[in-house]
Amino acid sequence: MKKSQAHFPKIPPIAYEGPRSENPLSFRHYNPAQIIDGRSLRDHLRFSIAYWHSFRGVGADPFGWGTIVRPWESGRDPLAVARTRMDAAFEFFVKIQAPFWCFHDRDIAPEGRSLAESNRNLDRLVAHAKQLQKATGVKLLWGTANLFSNPRYMCGAATNPDAHVFAYAAAQVKKALEVTKELGGENYVFWGGREGYETLLNTDLKREQEHLAAFLHMAVDYAKVIGFKGQFLIEPKPKEPTKHQYDFDVAAGLAFLKTHGLDRHFKFNIETNHATLAGHTFQHEIETAAAHGMLGSIDANTGDLLLGWDTDQFNTDVKELTLAMVSILRAGGLGAGGFNFDAKLRRPSIDLEDLFYAHIGGFDTYALAFKLARRILAEGKFTQFVAARYNSYNAGFGRDIESGRVGFKELEKIALKLGEPLSHSGRQEYLENLLNQYLHG
Numbered sequence: 001m002k003k004s005q006a007h008f009p010k011i012p013p014i015a016y017e018g019p020r021s022e023n024p025l026s027f028r029h030y031n032p033a034q035i036i037d038g039r040s041l042r043d044h045l046r047f048s049i050a051y052w053h054s055f056r057g058v059g060a061d062p063f064g065w066g067t068i069v070r071p072w073e074s075g076r077d078p079l080a081v082a083r084t085r086m087d088a089a090f091e092f093f094v095k096i097q098a099p100f101w102c103f104h105d106r107d108i109a110p111e112g113r114s115l116a117e118s119n120r121n122l123d124r125l126v127a128h129a130k131q132l133q134k135a136t137g138v139k140l141l142w143g144t145a146n147l148f149s150n151p152r153y154m155c156g157a158a159t160n161p162d163a164h165v166f167a168y169a170a171a172q173v174k175k176a177l178e179v180t181k182e183l184g185g186e187n188y189v190f191w192g193g194r195e196g197y198e199t200l201l202n203t204d205l206k207r208e209q210e211h212l213a214a215f216l217h218m219a220v221d222y223a224k225v226i227g228f229k230g231q232f233l234i235e236p237k238p239k240e241p242t243k244h245q246y247d248f249d250v251a252a253g254l255a256f257l258k259t260h261g262l263d264r265h266f267k268f269n270i271e272t273n274h275a276t277l278a279g280h281t282f283q284h285e286i287e288t289a290a291a292h293g294m295l296g297s298i299d300a301n302t303g304d305l306l307l308g309w310d311t312d313q314f315n316t317d318v319k320e321l322t323l324a325m326v327s328i329l330r331a332g333g334l335g336a337g338g339f340n341f342d343a344k345l346r347r348p349s350i351d352l353e354d355l356f357y358a359h360i361g362g363f364d365t366y367a368l369a370f371k372l373a374r375r376i377l378a379e380g381k382f383t384q385f386v387a388a389r390y391n392s393y394n395a396g397f398g399r400d401i402e403s404g405r406v407g408f409k410e411l412e413k414i415a416l417k418l419g420e421p422l423s424h425s426g427r428q429e430y431l432e433n434l435l436n437q438y439l440h441g
């Protein structure tokens with residue numbers, strides 16, 4: 001890229017300078033080239049940039065319009081602006097050393113006056129993205145369709161009471177699948193932005209859930225038709241924008257997918273802020289998905305415990321991320337998934353530098369958490385503690401319980417014979433202190 005074309009002229013490529021670095025535009029823990037177990041940290045972590053927040057977000061909130069004005073957003077022709085914006089985005093991906101990006105169809109290309117025009121606009125920008133991917137080596141972690149911003153989707157997309165809207169959404173996802181394949185996307189995400197309801201006075205819940213299942217089956221079928229081999233992901237969220245969202249959390253998603261015979265085709269994309277909105281920890285959602293072999297990918301962000309909506313902040317909480325990483329590594333990692341920074345700048349963070357500081361903090365905290373989690377697992381103290389806690393199931397009638405060889409009758413005999421069980425401490429405070437030794441030395 002020529003100097004005159006640079007969109008971040010004052011910001012150098014961000015390099016790893018080590019934990020002692022005092023340069024705020026450097027990594028202190030994320031050294032992408034570092035080899036760990038024969039793989040680079042870049043490949044272990046698979047960081048991704050969310051196009052919608054970092055290149056379409058303007059800092060608007062319900063009380064005020066945008067605060068963030070980017071130099072590349074000027075110009076009369078929306079398609080030309082979309083191209084320049086994409087050039088800026090890829091320059092950022094390279095400077096921040098992110099190997100992946102993610103987008104919604106409508107993030108990258110303006111919606112036209114008809115579906116056909118929208119598709120043509122999308123094709124233009126997809127061709128541009130393909131060139132930029134080739135030139136930079138940045139790859140597509142996942143694609144998705146925006147089925148929630150346009151007013152036509154105000155009552156849902158696949159769960160809309162009007163079959164015409166269902167058909168329109170189907171056409172949009174068909175195209176989004178095609179372009180995700182075209183760009184080599186490794187996953188495809190379904191986040192049910194408006195797949196839920198506000199009031200049962202106007203809603204047939206059962207029918208809407210069946211329609212959602214039918215929609216997802218159509219997506220699975222169409223992926224086969226076009227030979228899209230990427231992993232399908234469901235991204236649960238309990239509320240916002242709708243009051244009751246059908247994919248409330250991983251547990252609700254599991255029940256839904258299993259009920260409708262979709263579990264073989266899907267894994268979960270777990271977002272930190274969605275987990276906490278559902279009243280869970282991030283780690284809880286990861287463990288629940290992992291317990292079913294359905295941990296797919298992560299939307300890396302965080303909320304604010306004092307606010308009841310999806311604030312999508314960059315996560316710098318070492319403890320929360322270390323616990324999450326322990327669960328992710330124990331599950332064998334994310335496979336084709338990655339850590340997508342579905343996070344946005346605060347409304348007053350208006351400078352280009354802020355975009356860098358935000359991602360540096362996110363990348364570094366995840367990289368540090370990854371290293372701490374590896375140490376925790378390698379030393380095995382928690383693993384041994386937990387294993388010992390369940391020892392009684394390894395032999396005798398405990399083993400018979402697990403293997404289904406005893407029932408209430410046999411167990412009653414045993415209970416009458418053995419009498420009152422001995423109580424054992426759960427040692428929570430001891431374990432919390434042990435965790436702090438890893439986090440703070």
Ligand code: XLS
Nearest residue numbers: 144191235271299310342
């Ligand atoms: C919104 C979601 C959204 C999905 C992609 O809360 O997190 O950004 O990740 O549609």
Ligand code: NI
Nearest residue numbers: 235271299342
């Ligand atoms: Ni998300």
Ligand code: NI
Nearest residue numbers: 271273274310
């Ligand atoms: Ni979200």
